Amino acid sequence: MSGHPAPLRAVIVDDEPLARSNVALLLARDATVQVVGQYGSGEEALPALAALQPDLVFLDIEMPECDGFELLERVGPAPPFAIVFVTAHHQFALRAFEVGALDYLLKPYDDARFARVLERVKARLRVPGETRRFIVKNAGSLDVVRYADIDWIEASDYYATLHAGGRAHMLRRSLAELESLLAPHGFQRIHRSAIVNMERVRSLEIRADGEYEVVLDGPHRLRMSRRYRKAVVEKLAVE
Structure with missing residues (x-):
């Protein structure tokens, strides 16, 4: 062979x-x-x-x-x-x-x-996860945002906001579209308005009301919907 x-x-x-x-x-x-x-x-x-x-x-x-x-x-x-x-x-x-x-x-x-x-x-x-990227138009520039550099993504009306290294980039793509695109590269939806890079997840914390929060590297704490809890935990266990 x-x-x-x-x-x-x-x-x-x-x-x-x-x-x-x-x-x-x-x-x-x-x-x-x-x-x-x-x-x-x-x-x-x-x-x-x-x-x-x-x-x-x-x-x-x-x-x-x-x-x-x-x-x-x-x-x-x-x-x-x-x-x-x-x-x-x-x-x-x-x-x-x-x-x-x-x-x-x-x-x-x-x-x-x-x-x-x-x-x-x-x-x-x-090396698809390391080198695939978005080209984002900002005021006076075209910014390159690698998939691997994204911390998390949030829905913003008809746009999505990519949070990467302390900067926010607006992209005219739906969250559903980005979920399909990024799932093979280590991203997971945790809420109807949020997707996270699983490499950035530090812990899951249970609040007093029994709901979960996803704690990322850095200052971000994001609420996780119950419907995504099983998928998130399974992905963490595998990876």
Whole structure:
């Protein structure tokens, strides 16, 4: 039995045949990646993504009928694959990272640029919890917030607030969406309005009224709903 890991399964979605073949040609040079499908539209790719279960999708943004963003909306809030957007339009970069893209490849690109992006993506996939991140637009800046740096998240109307290292970052994502996205990376919902990074949990404390509080590293104490108590305790016991 071989000791080498299985190749990453990649799918290419682009309405331009030449663009698809170029990505496929460059991926063929890397023995750690296997192209398992190529599609010329979002409509065509949607059922294939569920059937093929790829690790990585190279996705064009502007396509007729169903563009890259619409395709991801139809896949669901937490796609089970990594995304690299490949597009000629730089103005979509912020939105691409907001929907969880690992990288953004701007056309036209040369072989060296593609190779750098691919190596970066493979590194992130090897250690997903450490290197996946949100790009958050704040006044005058785009802030990078790694999943691993988040302490806890709270619902804020139509936004979520990421609490990380003493700073708060507003993100236009629902808590339900973030729960699905972050659960595989060590996060757990503890209340209808709060998700915590389980690595930050120091203890569970029982109040006088019998309710539980989650005590995090630092000053935060968060109320835990009874409906999440069993899941939290089980996760603490396992981890």
